[in-house]
Every structure is written in structure tokens, then in C-alpha cells.
Amino acid sequence: MLAAVMHGPRDVRFEQVDDPKILKPTDAIIKLSATCICGSDLWPYRGLQPIDGPAHMGHEYCGVVVEVGREVKTVRPGQFVVGSFCISDNTCPHCRFGFQSSCVQREFMSGAQAPYARVPLADGTLVATAELPSADLIPDLLAASDVLGTGWYAADAANVREGSIAVVVGDGAVGLMGVLAARQLGAERIIAMSRHETRQRLAREFGATDIVSERGEDGVARIKDMTRGVGADSVLECVGTQQSMTQAIECTRPGGTIGYVGVPHGVTFDGQAMFFAQRRMLGGPAPVRRFLPDLIDRVLTGKIKPGKVFDLKLPLSEVAEGYRAMDERRAIKTILTV
Amino acid sequence: MLAAVMHGPRDVRFEQVDDPKILKPTDAIIKLSATCICGSDLWPYRGLQPIDGPAHMGHEYCGVVVEVGREVKTVRPGQFVVGSFCISDNTCPHCRFGFQSSCVQREFMSGAQAPYARVPLADGTLVATAELPSADLIPDLLAASDVLGTGWYAADAANVREGSIAVVVGDGAVGLMGVLAARQLGAERIIAMSRHETRQRLAREFGATDIVSERGEDGVARIKDMTRGVGADSVLECVGTQQSMTQAIECTRPGGTIGYVGVPHGVTFDGQAMFFAQRRMLGGPAPVRRFLPDLIDRVLTGKIKPGKVFDLKLPLSEVAEGYRAMDERRAIKTILTV
Numbered sequence: 001m002l003a004a005v006m007h008g009p010r011d012v013r014f015e016q017v018d019d020p021k022i023l024k025p026t027d028a029i030i031k032l033s034a035t036c037i038c039g040s041d042l043w044p045y046r047g048l049q050p051i052d053g054p055a056h057m058g059h060e061y062c063g064v065v066v067e068v069g070r071e072v073k074t075v076r077p078g079q080f081v082v083g084s085f086c087i088s089d090n091t092c093p094h095c096r097f098g099f100q101s102s103c104v105q106r107e108f109m110s111g112a113q114a115p116y117a118r119v120p121l122a123d124g125t126l127v128a129t130a131e132l133p134s135a136d137l138i139p140d141l142l143a144a145s146d147v148l149g150t151g152w153y154a155a156d157a158a159n160v161r162e163g164s165i166a167v168v169v170g171d172g173a174v175g176l177m178g179v180l181a182a183r184q185l186g187a188e189r190i191i192a193m194s195r196h197e198t199r200q201r202l203a204r205e206f207g208a209t210d211i212v213s214e215r216g217e218d219g220v221a222r223i224k225d226m227t228r229g230v231g232a233d234s235v236l237e238c239v240g241t242q243q244s245m246t247q248a249i250e251c252t253r254p255g256g257t258i259g260y261v262g263v264p265h266g267v268t269f270d271g272q273a274m275f276f277a278q279r280r281m282l283g284g285p286a287p288v289r290r291f292l293p294d295l296i297d298r299v300l301t302g303k304i305k306p307g308k309v310f311d312l313k314l315p316l317s318e319v320a321e322g323y324r325a326m327d328e329r330r331a332i333k334t335i336l337t338v
Numbered sequence: 339m340l341a342a343v344m345h346g347p348r349d350v351r352f353e354q355v356d357d358p359k360i361l362k363p364t365d366a367i368i369k370l371s372a373t374c375i376c377g378s379d380l381w382p383y384r385g386l387q388p389i390d391g392p393a394h395m396g397h398e399y400c401g402v403v404v405e406v407g408r409e410v411k412t413v414r415p416g417q418f419v420v421g422s423f424c425i426s427d428n429t430c431p432h433c434r435f436g437f438q439s440s441c442v443q444r445e446f447m448s449g450a451q452a453p454y455a456r457v458p459l460a461d462g463t464l465v466a467t468a469e470l471p472s473a474d475l476i477p478d479l480l481a482a483s484d485v486l487g488t489g490w491y492a493a494d495a496a497n498v499r500e501g502s503i504a505v506v507v508g509d510g511a512v513g514l515m516g517v518l519a520a521r522q523l524g525a526e527r528i529i530a531m532s533r534h535e536t537r538q539r540l541a542r543e544f545g546a547t548d549i550v551s552e553r554g555e556d557g558v559a560r561i562k563d564m565t566r567g568v569g570a571d572s573v574l575e576c577v578g579t580q581q582s583m584t585q586a587i588e589c590t591r592p593g594g595t596i597g598y599v600g601v602p603h604g605v606t607f608d609g610q611a612m613f614f615a616q617r618r619m620l621g622g623p624a625p626v627r628r629f630l631p632d633l634i635d636r637v638l639t640g641k642i643k644p645g646k647v648f649d650l651k652l653p654l655s656e657v658a659e660g661y662r663a664m665d666e667r668r669a670i671k672t673i674l675t676v
Contacts, residue, residue: 093566093568093591094568094591094592094593097591097592097593097594098593099591099592099593099616101592101616102592102593102616104567157618228431229442230431230432240609242609245609253431253432253435253437254432254435254437254439254440254622255432255435255436255437255440255625256435260613263610263613264609264610264612264613265610266609267608267609267610268606268607268608268609269606269607269609269612270605270606271578271580271583271602271604271605271606271607272601272602272603272605274602274607274619274621275598275601275602275621275622275623276622276623277622278437278439278440278620278621278622278623279620280495280618280619280620281612281618281619281620282616282617282618282619283612283613283616284592284613284614284615284616285613285614285616287593
């Protein structure tokens, strides 16, 4: 089949690869209904994260099961499934504790920017819908696989609840999904920090009540100003740089919580500063599997439309342009039809 | 009056100082029933934290009110009171959020290793008992002022609850109070990390179910072993060094929580390591005022005997020996009679 392979920085090719095969009895093969490009794919694309030879890209996926290994019990060919970008058995102690992204058998999904993909640990990783969803819901269901699930985890880790004041640092796709999640979890006020007009508009559509376009110290001062000097209850850090992390910490009230989901690149914390700042922190790769049944339900019942985060739709064959558009910030997130 | 003054590393003197006076209308003057030396007093004593000229030491206190400023409304002369080492108004947004140790008017108490002391913001800081407590309860009530309150916060911040597996890193007075707190908060298993026999014994008395005497990697391996490879739900970090913090993080299960109350000295966290470790963290100076009414009640009703943590009792005039004994680890914690 033809799929997306990254050969090096800014070098993504649509080329021949081997068809995926069942390698272990717990695997499933799915036919992708759609796939997409993740903000985290841009780290290696920009040369900020080394890759180890040509990499078969893509970890966000949904589709129809075409084949399962002999030990797979909960999904069967013909079913529509959504899976997490984190492969997990969903039975180990970490999974049962709700942290499937730290599963003892954790693997990170790859090779999903393709017509077909192998999903390891299918029973633990995949969630099947009762019926085949209509085509218009595919982008929403695809989003649940990572970008929505990760934004949701940011809000969950940041302890957003009924009546919270939440700040979202980062107006990328994950940040926008964080806005949506904070809204769904009952935040009273959701302040999106964004300098880009299209993203501001989308943030408002997803539930932001306020937009702050300032960054750094000015941004923090604005947040303080808007919260009577107190700071926010919950801050969702959806970038992963030292600047954004510092901004997130300083926007949070003492005793408030930072949920950080942007993979930190070059970020350090000073223990004594953190101590006296007295902020609660939880981050990590999102345990999307914990949220998947609920997220799928919210999509199928029309409560949320996370698929609106895709503002560029291309055929898989144009995957290279999809990366370029995101790298140049011409697109927030690219969905790829297969 | 004669009180404890630190002139420099290992130089604590019992000498003449001015009697405390009402300086602001929100102040109270108390006659100390007893006072004590804190583990944190050892940082400057050991020269690991600079002091700015002679320092009037002591921040743990309970006693009888002898005078109040004209704006003080909730305590009056003759009442027995316990206060937090953190002075707070208990009305600002941070206080109402339960983080009185980040009060907008926060001050740190000082000058309590003395017969009399001035307590600023008396209404917010002090909690009065209905009656004068009997003399045998004074050590227990004094403990609430900081060492118990701080151990309690470690357990609270570490999210200890009914059925938790808790690990306590640090067998100093705060760690031992953390053991007591974890027990009171319902932990099913409390593993105290301690290499000292007297402290191990006291830890068991306070509720530890297991003792681990190994440290560092060996200690972590033992904890993993005892938790079927999973790690603890809650870890109380009660030291404040890089080694103890690393040990605390590695003993915690993914999604578990570290409550850190040892003031970090030279501690840094790597953002990406924290991200992939996926631990929740909350630390800071303990908001003792939040817990005080409950802690006083537990003492008065005989549920807890935290005063057992004092294993050396000296008259205030021998305060220098009290510091020496703690510095040399001959004593866990010194109570000073006045």
C-alpha cells in the first residue's frame, strides 16, 4: 500500500510500504476511515526530535476492523472502532487506575497515516461503536483518538469542574480541544490565550468566554487582572516550551492545578520556586482510553463537534502538503482521507 | 525577656531581647505554654540558609492570650490558642480556597522560642479552645502549630484516602507526623522509609505498617517489590533534597501523587521526565490554618497523640543544647518549656 513515511526533517513522502499484517494474536488490522497529522508530528518534522531512520507516521485513527488475531475477543471484523494513540492492555494495574498511557505493555501507535494499520493489544486499545457511524461523524470520532482525548486529559488533570475558572495556554488543536473539554466539564469561565484570529474564533466556538492575546508577563498580568489578582483555578498547558510552562504556572492560583499535555521540550522546574508557588501539577501522555467511551458517546449524541478542529482536508496522497500547511501555521490540523 | 537568638551557624544564644508589643491593631501577644525547635531551623543553624543578622527564632507556638490589638475580634485575653507558623488573614481568596500559607498578607511567624510572642493577624491566625487544656495535652497542641500540620498537609497533598498505599520519605519529625496523618486519613498500608531504630519504632507507634531501611535505588526497588511492581498511590516527601525527591517520585505509581513538604534545597525537576513519569505533585508551606480546628479536636478527644514526637524536653534557657541535639540527630524534636 501507499502510506506516509518521514525520511528526515521536512521530508515526508507518500510511498510504497508493506501491508500491515497480524504479528501477534492480540493484534487487529483496521481499514482507516480517516487519519490526520498531529502537532507532535511536527517535532521530528522540524528536526527538533531525532528519528531513527525512515518512520512510518501517524498515530490517530479510526476505522473498520478487517482482521483480528486469534486471541482478540472484544472486537471483530466489520465493526467500527476508535483507538487511543497509546496502545494499552486495559487490564494492568496502571490501566485499572485510569492511566492507560502508563500501561505496563504500553506502546505508541504508529503507521496510521495509511489506508490500513495494525493495532496491537486490540482488546485493550480499541472501542467499538454499536453501529457504523455516518460519514459526517468520522472527523469527530477521529479526533477522539488523540487530539480531543489529550485536550480532555489536560482539563481533567487540571481539575476543571463545575464553576471553575480555566485558562488554556496554547491555541493549537490540543488547546482548542482543551477549551471544548473545559466547557463540557462545567467551567464557568474559559480564557483562551491566543494571538491568531482564526483560532480565537474557533476557541469561542468551542466555548471560550474570553480571549487573551498577550503572552508571557503581559499575558499573566492580564489573567491576574481578569481574576481580581487571584489567578485561575485550572490551567491547561498545551504547548510544551519553558515560556508556555512558566506562563501556565504564573496564571494559576496557589492551590490551583496545571494539567500539562504539551510534551516538554527543554523545560525544567526549580523545586523551591514550585514549592513556594504551591501549584498542583499533573501531566503526561493522555490516558485517552479512559475517556474514549464517554467521548464517543458525546459525539454520537451530538453533544460535541470536535471535528471542527480540522481546517484542512487532503487526500492521504497529499500528506506532505498537510505537514507543510501545519508547519507554516496555514492549517491548525489536517485530516487525511484514505 | 530572655529568648533564643541565632547569631550565625551553630550559634544560638539565650539572651535579653525586647518584650513583644502590640504593633498593629490586629496583633495579639501570647504567653507561650511551650515552644519547640523545627527541623527547618536547622537549615540556617547548619549554615545552609543565610540569615540576615541576629534572628529571633521560633515559629511553633501555643499559649494564653495576654493582650490584643483594638481590631482583634475572635480571641481575647485569657483564652488558650494555637496558631499556624504561617500568619494569615483567613479571609482573602487564597485563604478561602484553603491555602492560607499563600495568604495575600502572609508572614512567617518568628520569635516564638521565647516566653512571650507577638502574633500578627490574630483573628485569622489563631484558633482558641473552649477551655484551658490540661498540661499533659500541651505537647500535642503545640505539635499542631507546624510539625503535625505539615505532616498532615503532606498526606492531604499526596491525596491519601481510605485504602491508600502510602510511602513516607523522611523519618524526621514531619515524616513521623505524616505517618500519623496517613493513618488518620485511612491509608491501608503505610510504609515508612527509615534507617534509625528509634524512629522506626516511633513510626510504627504512629501507624506505619511497614518499614523500609534501604534508600535511593535500593529503597525504590523494595517499594516496587512490596507493591507488586506498581508503586504507591501516595508518597509524602518530608526531606527536601534531590535524592529524597527522586526517591519519592520513583516510589509513586503513574497517576499517583507526591505531597512534598520538605523545603527543596537544590532540587530541580526535568519537565520531560516528569511528563513521562506521569505523577501528580503538590507541595509548599503547609496551610496549617485549614487543618487546625480539626487537629485540635482530634487532640482534645484523644484520637491522636502527636506530642510523642518530642523526645527531648529542655527548659528554654537550654535552647542551644536543643539545637545541638537535633543537629547531631540525638533528638528527633526538642520541646522547650517556658
